Amino acid sequence: MGITERRNREKLRMRRSILDAAMKLFVEDGYDNVSIRKIAKRIEYSPATIYLYFTDKDEIFFQLHQEAFSKFLAVQKETLKIQNPMARLAKQGANYLEFAQKHPEHYDLMFIIKAPLRKLKTEWNCGFESFDILRQTIAECIDQGHLGNNNVDVVAIHVWANVHGLASLIIRDRLAMIPEDLLPQLLQEVMAFGTETLANR
Amino acid sequence: MGITERRNREKLRMRRSILDAAMKLFVEDGYDNVSIRKIAKRIEYSPATIYLYFTDKDEIFFQLHQEAFSKFLAVQKETLKIQNPMARLAKQGANYLEFAQKHPEHYDLMFIIKAPLRKLKTEWNCGFESFDILRQTIAECIDQGHLGNNNVDVVAIHVWANVHGLASLIIRDRLAMIPEDLLPQLLQEVMAFGTETLANR
DNA sequence: CGAGTATAGTTTACAGTGTTCAGTAAATTA
DNA sequence: TAATTTACTGAACACTGTAAACTATACTCG
Numbered sequence: 001m002g003i004t005e006r007r008n009r010e011k012l013r014m015r016r017s018i019l020d021a022a023m024k025l026f027v028e029d030g031y032d033n034v035s036i037r038k039i040a041k042r043i044e045y046s047p048a049t050i051y052l053y054f055t056d057k058d059e060i061f062f063q064l065h066q067e068a069f070s071k072f073l074a075v076q077k078e079t080l081k082i083q084n085p086m087a088r089l090a091k092q093g094a095n096y097l098e099f100a101q102k103h104p105e106h107y108d109l110m111f112i113i114k115a116p117l118r119k120l121k122t123e124w125n126c127g128f129e130s131f132d133i134l135r136q137t138i139a140e141c142i143d144q145g146h147l148g149n150n151n152v153d154v155v156a157i158h159v160w161a162n163v164h165g166l167a168s169l170i171i172r173d174r175l176a177m178i179p180e181d182l183l184p185q186l187l188q189e190v191m192a193f194g195t196e197t198l199a200n201r
Numbered sequence: 202m203g204i205t206e207r208r209n210r211e212k213l214r215m216r217r218s219i220l221d222a223a224m225k226l227f228v229e230d231g232y233d234n235v236s237i238r239k240i241a242k243r244i245e246y247s248p249a250t251i252y253l254y255f256t257d258k259d260e261i262f263f264q265l266h267q268e269a270f271s272k273f274l275a276v277q278k279e280t281l282k283i284q285n286p287m288a289r290l291a292k293q294g295a296n297y298l299e300f301a302q303k304h305p306e307h308y309d310l311m312f313i314i315k316a317p318l319r320k321l322k323t324e325w326n327c328g329f330e331s332f333d334i335l336r337q338t339i340a341e342c343i344d345q346g347h348l349g350n351n352n353v354d355v356v357a358i359h360v361w362a363n364v365h366g367l368a369s370l371i372i373r374d375r376l377a378m379i380p381e382d383l384l385p386q387l388l389q390e391v392m393a394f395g396t397e398t399l400a401n402r
Numbered sequence: 403c404g405a406g407t408a409t410a411g412t413t414t415a416c417a418g419t420g421t422t423c424a425g426t427a428a429a430t431t432a
Numbered sequence: 433t434a435a436t437t438t439a440c441t442g443a444a445c446a447c448t449g450t451a452a453a454c455t456a457t458a459c460t461c462g
Contacts, residue, residue, distance in 0.1 A: 007438085014439095032315065035419060046441045048422080057420065111375055112313065114233065128378050153379065154390045157367070158398075161391065164375075165366025166358070174312055174365075177329050178354065189355045190362065197359075197398040215410095236448060247412050249451085258449065 015053050017043050019067070022060050027105045031113060061109065068106035069126035072099055076133050085140035090195050092134060093163050097191065100167035112168055134160060147198060155198075162194050216254050218244050220268070223261050228306045232314060262310065269307035270327035273300055277334050286341035291396050293335060294364050298392065301368035313369055335361060348399060356399075363395050 021042040025034045036057060040047040054060050075095050082088040100107040110127075135156045141147045147155055166187065169175050178186060222243040226235045237258060241248040255261050276296050283289040301308040311328075336357045342348045348356055367388065370376050379387060 010439095030315075036421080037419075047420085048442080049440060051421070052439070112369070112373060114231075114373065124377055127375070131378050150394060151387075151390060153387060154394050157370075157376070157379075157387065157391045158363070158394050161366030161370060162359075162363050163366070164370060165362030165364070168313070168369055169358075169362060169365060172313060172315065174328070175358070176325055177332050178358075186354060186358065189352060190358045193351060193355050193359050237450080238448075248449085249413080250411055252450070253410070 011053070018050055018053055019060065019063055023064055023067075023105075026064070026109075031105065031108055061113075065109045066126060068103070068109050069130065071103075071106065072110065073126055073130050073133075075099060076130055079137075080133070085137050085144060086146050086195075086199065089134075089137050089141060089159070089198075092137060093159065093191060093195065096163045097167055097187070100171060104171050107167060107171060111164060112171070131156065131160070159194075159198070163191075166190065212254070219251055219254055220261065220264055224265055224268075227265070227310075232306065232309055262314075266310045267327060269304070269310050270331065272304075272307065273311065274327055274331050274334075276300060277331055280338075281334070286338050286345060287347050287396075287400060290335075290338050290342060290360070290399075293338060294360065294392060294396065297364045298368055298388070301372060305372050308368060308372060312365060313372070332357065332361070360395075360399070364392075367391065 018039060021039050022034060025038055025042065029038075036050055037047050039060075040050055050060075054063075076092060079088050079091045079095065082091055135152055138147065138155050138159065139152050142150065142152060142155070170183075170187070175183060219240060222240050223235060226239055226243065230239075237251055238248045240261075241251055251261075255264075277293060280289050280292045280296065283292055336353055339348065339356050339360065340353050343351065343353060343356070371384075371388070376384065
């Protein structure tokens with residue numbers, strides 16, 4: 001059965017190369033400017049071929065969405081080494097914002113974009129897992145008396161909304177009222193302020 | 202010169218009806234599913250006609266963007282009646298979230314969507330004005346010793362990011378980990394928690 | 403009032419999009 | 433070698449934003 005195995009390998013390689021091409025175009029040209037035809041041209045196949053490997057455009061984006069998430073998840077799991085939950089929480093927040101700024105197209109895919117949401121409700125496992133890491137950390141903080149006696153979910157969503165709000169305002173250029181050169185410094189202060197408001201509970 | 206005046210009126214009426222049709226389609230079908238042709242069909246003119254009143258699709262969206270903003274601005278100005286700046290701040294936050302949930306397509310246009318951003322940098326006056334109302338309120342809070350001795354912009358961006366984060370997570374369905382029926386209650390608690398963390402400074 | 407011009411609107415067209423499907427050519431199997 | 437399975441493509445459909453050329457009407461001026 002060496003032949004079918006090789007064929008499976010080739011099939012996987014093809015899927016991979018489609019996804020890679022799509023992601024590259026994504027990062028280069030932005031979400032809205034990626035078309036099936038462009039992806040096809042990039043890998044030097046006809047557009048129709050892509051439909052032999054993915055049912056539609058959404059499936060490609062959903063796949064990339066998942067991969068972006070597992071990338072992010074890996075970064076967040078790194079923080080689990082940090083013993084002190086408050087320090088860990090701060091690091092998770094910093095990671096989040098850094099990820100958003102370093103990989104805006106990935107972030108877009110993960111948290112902002114509208115497109116491939118049909119499947120999101122049933123299959124957003126990475127999202128849940130990532131939220132759970134945050135949740136877990138906050139639970140520890142509360143246990144150790146750092147965050148008052150609050151509902152874990154309330155605090156978790158509060159924290160997440162905080163960093164996501166910042167990240168998406170930046171990515172979508174809605175902080176135009178702040179001079180560009182002052183922004184990085186200011187952002188750091190905002191993050192510091194955020195953790196401070198939490199710590200002094 | 203009654204003739205040119207009438208013509209101007211008619212020109213304005215036409216612009217108005219294009220914008221109205223566009224906004225309706227927007228709300229009905231979502232941003233991505235509105236095309237020039239659909240707008241044209243709605244007002245019973247040819248697609249090309251629209252280009253006699255707007256240079257391109259972006260200009261339509263930019264116009265609607267501005268109108269959505271002035272609508273929001275009107276709501277926010279209402280809060281200026283409230284004397285106590287802390288209470289005013291809380292009301293502004295609640296308004297913000299309510300606006301986002303009641304008019305998701307408007308909100309999308311204002312704060313999330315990517316499309317018509319070329320002009321945003323130079324002409325986002327409503328955005329600035331609206332930010333200024335928040336800023337002003339926070340300045341008063343700081344003056345009265347409610348928010349510690351912090352930089353106004355830092356706190357303003359913090360607060361904005363907070364509510365915007367919540368709003369955009371809701372609109373983009375990224376709170377799927379929370380059972381739908383528990384969400385409204387939880388959101389209120391998150392908002393309450395947010396104001397609380399600020400107040401106890 | 404009639405001729406000429408400005409204007410509003412339409413028709414037609416181009417280049418792009420996602421997607422489908424009949425058809426082909428090559429690889430594999432019998 | 434013949435039959436079958438597989439991978440792939442070209443052409444087409446129904447859309448998209450937009451531009452240019454054209455027409456019909458409204459208005460201005462002699």
